[in-house]
Structures are given as C-alpha cells and as structure tokens.
Amino acid sequence: MYQALLIFKYLTSKVMPLLAAAAVMLCTAMVLIVWSVMGGFLVMLLGSGRTLMGDVSITWPVIGFGHYGELIDRLEADPMVAAATPIVETIGSLSLPDGRISMVLVNGIDGPGYARVTGYEDSLWWKPLAAPLPKDKDRRDWRLEDPDGDAGFWKRAYQDGLALSKQDEATGVSRPAAVLGIELSSFNRRDPGGWYQPLHWDVRAEDGSIRLETGPTFILKRTVTLNVIPLTRQGRSVNSVARVLPVANEFKSGVFDIDAKKMFIPLATLQEMLKMDQAGRVAPPIDPYELEIGEDGEETFIEAEPTAIAPARVTSVLVRAKDGVSPEALKDQVRAVYVAFERDHKGQVPHADRGGIHIQTWREAQGVMVAAVEKETLLVLFILWFISLVASVLILAIFWAMISEKTKDIGILRSMGASKGGIAGLWLIYGLVIGLIGSALGLGVAHAIVWNINPIHEWMGRALNVQIWNPEIYYFTLIPSRVRPDHAAIVFAAGVGFSVLGALIPAVRAANMDPVRSLRFE
Amino acid sequence: MTLLSAHNVFKTYRLGRVDVPVLRGATLRVQRSEFVAVLGSSGSGKSTLLHLLGGLDRPDKGSGVEGGSGGAVVYNGKPLSELGASGLDAYRSREVGFVFQFYHLLPELTVLQNVASGAMIRHGLVGYRVNKPKVEAWARELLASFGLGHRLRHRPAELSGGERQRVAIARALVNDPPVLLADEPTGNLDRKTGASILDALLEHRRATGRTMVLVTHDAEVAARADRIVRLDDGLVVTGP
C-alpha cells in the first residue's frame, strides 16, 4: 500500500521520473520507427518482385525462344500452376512529348494474361477511385473525379491500360498503345501523400472560379515514339525500328527504378518490331536472275519457296503459383515441365541443363538486393538491442540517483517495519510504471511519426534542405509508413522489460541499505 | 516485570582500520509502563543503543572480551536475534515506535498520510484497504490529541519544527506499539517548544501507560522521567 502511495507521489512531484519516462519514450519510439521503416522496406522489396514478375520466370534473354504457346499450355495444365504468360523484354529509347529521350526497358506483354500472373491490374495508375487515399484529406487526387467533365474517362483509361490499346478518336480504330512507368515522363508531380498530379491548366471561368483542366500536357492525350533494335538469331543488329504509340495509361509498382525506366506495349507489337514474330524461312534461289518462261511465253523470276516456318519468340515466360504453393516448389515443377518440353523440341529451344534456360524464383531474381536488405535488417536489430541496453543503463542511472536522493526515506520506512522485499518492490514497481508510461508514449510517438513519415520527410527537404530518403538509392518512391502491431507489441514489452531491468540493480541496492546508515544520511 | 532489555551489548564501528568502540557491554532493563531516560553526552552512543533496542541494528556478535557470551536485546523474554528478518520487520512495525531528533517525515506525503504510513506498512495492500476507515479515524484522533486536527492535508514542509515532531510522535503511535523509543525528540527545538512536546508525551503516557525510553543529553529533559540512567564510556550506569 505504501508503495502505491509513494510511487504516485514520487511520480507527481519529481522531475526525475519524468526524465526516466522520457528516456524510455525516446528509445522505444526510435526502435519502433527504425524497425518499421527497415522492415517495411524489406516487405516492399519482396512484394515488388512478385508484383512484376510472378513467382517463377523462365528466361532466355535477347534472342528468346519459340513454341512458348505450347510451353504455356503445358504449364497451365500443371496443378501447381495458376497461370503463365509470355513476355518479350528489350531495351529501347523513348522520345517523350517534351522532346526528352530516355533509355527504357520495354516489355511486350499480353495485357490480360500478364495481369493474371502479376499485379499488373492493380499497378495501373489512372483508374476511377471511389475513395481518396488515406492521407488525401483534401481529396486532391485527380482520380476521384473524371477530368474535364469527360464522363467515363478514367474507366476507359483503365480498360485501355489493361488491353494496351487505344481508340483513334478520328477513325475509331483501335491501335496498339503504350503504358509507361509513372516516373518515366516528367508530366506528373508526386505528392508526398502518395498520389500524382498531372501537370494541368488552371482555367478561369467567366464567374471567376478556377477550374482545373488536364490540358495538352496530360500524358494520356499524347503519343510517344519508341525505338528498338531488332537482333538476328545470331545476335547481329538490324536497322532500328521506330513506332509512334499513343499512351494508354501509366503504372506504379512503387519501385522507383522500375517506375522510372519501364514501359509496356502489346506483345505482338514488340515481337513485330523486333522481328520475333512468326516468319517463313526461305531458301534463296541459286541464281537470282534465272527466269522461267511460261507456256504463253511470259517470263517470271523464280520465287523462293518457304522451307520452314520460324516460330514467334519471347524472352520469358512468367509463371504464377496456385495459392499455397511456394515459389521454390513451383520452380522445381516448372523445371520438370520444361525438361519434357525441351525433349519434344530438341535443338529448337534452349536446353534445360546448366548453362541453358534460366529458371528462377522472384526471390532469386532479386537475390543480391534481398540478401543485402536482410543482412542490414539483422544489423539494425542488433543495434536496436544495443539501444535497449542503453535505455536500461539510463533508467539505472536515473534510479540510482533517485534512490540516493531518497536514502533517508528508505531508512524511515525500514524503521517503521518495511521489509527489504517491500523496499525492492517499491522501486521495481516504480520502474515498471515508468516503463509502461514511457513505452506507451513511445509507441504513440513512433506511430505518429511513421504514419506521417513521408510528409515529414518532404517538409525536411523543403525547410531544412535535407533529403535522407533518395528514391533513386532506396528503390521506392515512398518511405514505408506502417507500424506492424506485432513489432509494436514487442517493442512495448521490451521497453517495459528493460525499464524493470534498469530498476533492478538500484532496487536491490535500496533493499540492502543499512537502515541506520540511511537515517544518518544527510 | 522487564519488557525490554539490553544485556551486555557491544557495538564497535569500524572506520577504515580503526575500531571505534561505542558500546562496551551496556546493560539496560526497562520495566513495563516505565519511562526511562538515558542521559549521555554527544557521541556517547545513545542513538546506537536506541537502534539496538528498536531492532534497527544488531549488537556485535560474540565480542565479549569482557562479556563472554556476547550481548543480546530481549523483548518480552525473547531475544531479538532469534527473530529472523521478517520477525524483526514485524517487531519494528508493531512492538516499537521510533521518534527521531530530526522528525524524519516523508516529505511527499501529507500529515495524515505520514501518520497512516506506519499502518500501511503493517497491514499490506489488502489489509490496509480493509482497515483504512479504522486506521484513518485513529490517525485523526491521535493528531487531534497532539493539537494538529486542522493540519491533516498539509505537507511536512509547511509545518513548524514542533508541529513536525508531533506528527512524528503520532506516526510512532499509529500501530499502538507497547514501546515508544524517542531519540532526543526535543533536541532540535527551542526550550519552550521542547517542553510542550515533552508535556504532550507525558500526558500521553499518563493516559496510556505506554513504556517509553528517551535518550537525551539534556539533564533537564531527563529529569522528567521515572528513572534516569547514564551512558558513560560505553556502559550504562545507574544513578544521577
């Protein structure tokens, strides 16, 4: 009883316990912030791989391989496989409407098929949005309403993005279209809250009100010119091929590197541009000038006969696992399917042994990066334990000082019959209470900071000219901003635990003080 | 009948390598309901003796060059050395009450809480909840009898020295201990205030017949006791 009363009185009448609680608060907040950002980073990194690659990829770069339609049929017949889709990957240069030319990673995809294997559908940016993003308090996201009073605009943009085609307004004919990474053109401005504003016009109406219009800089109303270099099967380059493409939509994977460098166009279009589509192979005539004279005396050149059909090629087939199948298990299965496939197409497709076709899980494809981040997280966790220890020592120091100050009280209590255990309990409970208060505050502070970390970072950049999170280095455009409840619980428990631990030694000292000496203490 | 006694107790403090013998076989018997004054000069070991009697400290073991078996403090026929840690805590809580020269109140607690704190320690968390009304009523009564009925919510820092000492006395009595041990309770007060404190103690004793041991260097204070002993050269000597 006296413990409860004294703890309450000490808490409310002294600065020391406030300092101790503040120390606990700062330590727990720091640990939780760092953990949330680092952990979130890893989760985002892992997630992004899967979003854009599916679970397992089968790749023969640059040249590609044929008969992929049959491979996909075989894969999709397998019970472990949910879906498979072909892609062609190459590099090209892209002329943007503002005259800028960018090197781009071009992916030729079959839109709906690609969407079944990857998170493509969700990554399409321009689409109707029913509710604003969590941080968009002022409803500034353009997607909340169709622009320029054009009803159904976002819906059409979304469908165009999925199909990678766009209707020509003049002719009504559907044309192949491009979907660009959202950071690729400089026609959007990123808001720290996580949404994008297209460059726009402020149109003043007659009544003086301002209306926002997309204007001619809106990327969805523009075309881009893509240049790629086809290669022969032997890897020799052929003259480059250019194509003007309307922009159907933009996508955001959240990975800065990808959003700034990648674009999608229809698979057939890219195959055609790269001369990877189906082609007849012809045997050239022995004498090109040899003429054939018909019965009517008409002379014709001898036509070359097609000797074989070269099948269309792709550089990768991406495979998605059924729910509950691990990427590693799927990879083994995919390899088995490929081995059988290759047996039936001996010499026509890359062989299945080592040094042949690349079959990788998404984790392996990003192996170096993931390993680095995992190591870093481990290192950070180690540092966090160290910080916790520092918090403990802080509590210890503060309690040591408080107990020294309260030596006489301890003597008085002992003279009134308080036991050693009672005195130790007094200080331990005191440590517990400070730990609880400090950790609870720390959790609150961490949550507030992590939740608002992007606006805070933005503000730091603006006001203090400090940019810690450079998207080009850290891979993602936004800093992870979620506190995991289990991490919060662990940090809370650790904060309380280390506070009690810090109070332990001073408590034992207090309990073992000689009461007579304590009373003589001045 | 002897209620509390010290038999041939020794106490030597060690300062570095130097032994400072304070008590060298002191013997004191206190009868039930007796008021004994221990008179001694400063540094003679009065406080030390009182701490031994109150179970706050233990006499040296087997240090009997002269004493043989070593000293013992005996309460109600039972040596304190046989009590063990929790027994000693209970002894300090229930059987004796301490009053100190410098009051030793807990500065964060109010007057009433200070007085009740002894009962809180005695009863523990649950027990105190049960006994709270009874204890607080008794604490109020004690404080009223020492003329502090209107200062219950004040902090010690807001009281005069004499008032503080009255609070300390009320605190020592809250568990109704059979023995009150007072260590120069008037030593820090002016003559007049000291006399009034002493009056209050004597009045209380007349009403309750409580056993009291009071140590002082002031012969005038000692003179008001039933019996005076002297502490001289580590020994208790009887007579004026």
Ligand SMILES: Nc1ncnc2c1ncn2[C@@H]1O[C@H](COP(=O)(O)OP(=O)(O)OP(=O)(O)O)[C@@H](O)[C@H]1O
């Ligand atoms: N913990 C200790 N360590 C060393 N010496 C001590 C200790 N406690 C007391 N002493 C010494 O023992 C002697 C007796 O001390 P004690 O406090 O019992 O005297 P006292 O008679 O109460 O004196 P006063 O009238 O000044 O209160 C003193 O000389 C003191 O310096």
Ligand SMILES: [Mg+2]
């Ligand atoms: Mg003394």
